[in-house]
Amino acid sequence: AQSVAQPEDQVNVAEGNPLTVKCTYSVSGNPYLFWYVQYPNRGLQFLLKYITGDNLVKGSYGFEAEFNKSQTSFHLKKPSALVSDSALYFCAVRERDYKLSFGAGTTVTVRA
Amino acid sequence: EAGVAQSPRYKIIEKRQSVAFWCNPISGHATLYWYQQILGQGPKLLIQFQNNGVVDDSQLPKDRFSAERLKGVDSTLKIQPAKLEDSAVYLCASSYGLAGGNEQFFGPGTRLTVL
Numbered sequence: 532a533q534s535v536a537q538p539e540d541q542v543n544v545a546e547g548n549p550l551t552v553k554c555t556y557s558v559s560g561n562p563y564l565f566w567y568v569q570y571p572n573r574g575l576q577f578l579l580k581y582i583t584g585d586n587l588v589k590g591s592y593g594f595e596a597e598f599n600k601s602q603t604s605f606h607l608k609k610p611s612a613l614v615s616d617s618a619l620y621f622c623a624v625r626e627r628d629y630k631l632s633f634g635a636g637t638t639v640t641v642r643a
Numbered sequence: 644e645a646g647v648a649q650s651p652r653y654k655i656i657e658k659r660q661s662v663a664f665w666c667n668p669i670s671g672h673a674t675l676y677w678y679q680q681i682l683g684q685g686p687k688l689l690i691q692f693q694n695n696g697v698v699d700d701s702q703l704p705k706d707r708f709s710a711e712r713l714k715g716v717d718s719t720l721k722i723q724p725a726k727l728e729d730s731a732v733y734l735c736a737s738s739y740g741l742a743g744g745n746e747q748f749f750g751p752g753t754r755l756t757v758l
Contacts, residue, residue, distance in 0.1 A: 563744060574647070574734055574749035575686070582744040621685050629741050630699060631676075633685030 534558050535624045537634035545642055550612040552637045554605045554622030563625035564605040566596055568618045569636075575621060581605060592616070612641045645669065647750035649735050655756045661723040664753045668716070668737030674698075675712055676747060677720050678734040686734055692718065693741055725757045 535556045544550050556562055563582055567575040579590025586598045596607045605622060622634040648667040656662050668675050673694050678686035689708065690700040694715040703710070707726070712718040722729055732754050736747040 565746060567749075572751070572754075574649075574751045575736075577746045577748065580744065580746055623685075628699065630688050630691070631747060633687075635683070635685050 534626060534632040535622050535634045537620075537622055537637045539637050540635075541638045541640065543640045543642065544612050546614050547611050550607075550609040550616065550639065550641070552607040552620050552622075552639060554607065554634060556603050556605060556622075556624045558624050558626060560627075562605075564596075564598065565623040565625070565631070566590065566594070566605075566607050567621045567623060567633075569621065570618050578607070578620075612639075614641050614643050617641045647735055647737055647748055649733075649750035649753055651753055652751060653754050653756075655758065656725055658727055658757050659724040661721065662725055662755060663719050663721045664733050664735075664755075666718045666720070666735030666750060668718075668735070669748055671739070672737035672748070673715070673740050674738045674745075675718050676736040676738075677710055677718070678736065680732040680734055680752070682731070689720070698741070722755075725755075727757050730755055730757045 538553055565580045566578040569575045578594050579588050581588050581598045589595045594609050598605050617640050620637050623631050650665050675692045677689045679689050680686045689703045690710045691698040692712040695712050710720045732752040734752045735750045738745040738747045
């Protein structure tokens, strides 16, 4: 079974509107969760992580994510999307054996 | 701070040929990872090194893939012989250590096309 799922292949929003990219996980215990972004022909860039503490995590480029243990979710959010946020976003969870398991990715398109 | 370096950026080979990729991690990072990213999928871990020792290679197709990290710094990943299904982007990443909270930093990747 997949440890992390991104239920939407694509998300389309207008510039200035809120952006949400969904992620759910299925590891037991206290998960370590990450969000990465990938621009065309470039490697993955770290956005933010949840280890412990406050359920709302703030990261790079104005992104934040909310950890919800009861819903086993870690959705990525941005209050006001920019055209430059158009990219491929990956959610990842740290497994017990230190492996990082990635979701299949969500393509975000922000239209001007 | 310099990022993770990889070369070459692109490689096109015929099936059954051999190919090698090189990675130089961020200075001071003890842990190094090789991932395979097939189009439309998330990265899949192939092998993980801690210094120059292998931590996990359970998903490395050992009949054709090999990797080494001599002296605990640079690493090479080799495919011999290549198959059509090996066409993918090969990503190298590094982190400070194995501890769960350490984020991984990724290189730009090598895009391999096997014809």
